[in-house]
Amino acid sequence: MIGTPNPISNLRPVKYYIPPNETLEEREWRESCQRIDAFNEEFWHNNNTLFIKAKAEYQEQLQAKGEEITAEAMSVFYKDFLNKAYNRQMEYNRTWWKMNIAQLYPGIKAAIRSIKKAKASTGQYNKGNGFWDKSFEP
Numbered sequence: 001m002i003g004t005p006n007p008i009s010n011l012r013p014v015k016y017y018i019p020p021n022e023t024l025e026e027r028e029w030r031e032s033c034q035r036i037d038a039f040n041e042e043f044w045h046n047n048n049t050l051f052i053k054a055k056a057e058y059q060e061q062l063q064a065k066g067e068e069i070t071a072e073a074m075s076v077f078y079k080d081f082l083n084k085a086y087n088r089q090m091e092y093n094r095t096w097w098k099m100n101i102a103q104l105y106p107g108i109k110a111a112i113r114s115i116k117k118a119k120a121s122t123g124q125y126n127k128g129n130g131f132w133d134k135s136f137e138p
Contacts, residue, residue: 029110
């Protein structure tokens with residue numbers, strides 16, 4: 001289930017369904033997704049808090065100088081903010097990619113377990129049941 005966006009991070013929180021018969025592999029996969037969601041929430045909350053504070057300070061400086069707050073004046077701020085945030089953003093991207101690549105193994109394990117569980121209960125894999133909603137069969 002997806003909620004309304006956080007007013008600061010602008011990310012929508014995800015509430016993951018926990019089936020009563022969740023396997024160890026499925027739980028590992030779900031918890032991995034939740035860790036990435038928490039990482040994203042923390043980063044964007046902190047980043048956007050810094051942005052809001054820096055923007056307000058810049059606007060106050062413009063007003064103190066008697067200058068008008070225009071799109072052109074703000075473009076100087078935006079460029080400066082992005083330049084200063086470059087290293088932080090690159091570190092976030094590197095970490096995010098590592099976390100997503102690390103999700104492949106638990107995701108594959110959960111998918112295989114789900115297929116085996118479906119086959120064991122019915123003797124065959126039924127499309128639309130289990131971890132994947134699709135089958136690769138024609």
